[in-house]
Amino acid sequence: MLVGNKSDLRHLRAVPTDEAKAYAEKNQLSFIETSALDSTNVEAAFTNILTEIYKSVSVKHFGGDDRVQVSPVGTNGIVISPTTDPQTKKQCCSNL
Secondary structure, three states: OEEEOOOOOHHHOOOOHHHHHHHHHHOOOOEEEOEOOOOEOHHHHHHHHHHHHHHHHHHHHOOOOOOOOOOOOOOOOOOOOOOOOHHHOOHHHOOO
């Protein structure tokens, strides 16, 4: 993923958008412009990169079959149970 940051400072741009898009396409990268100042596309950039990482890891997990359709798990979260019984804590941890 190629991210152009500080898109709010158009007058100080060092790389034109078209040039960045062409570079990203040539190198098989996704492209997005962001601005932390006005929160433009910041969340979208993180969401995109995390989705790509998830897909990449999932494809490797499924034996490299890139035909497998994967998507991130819903927003319900994961419940993690304690690994030890709270009643059997050691004395040094009883104040915690």
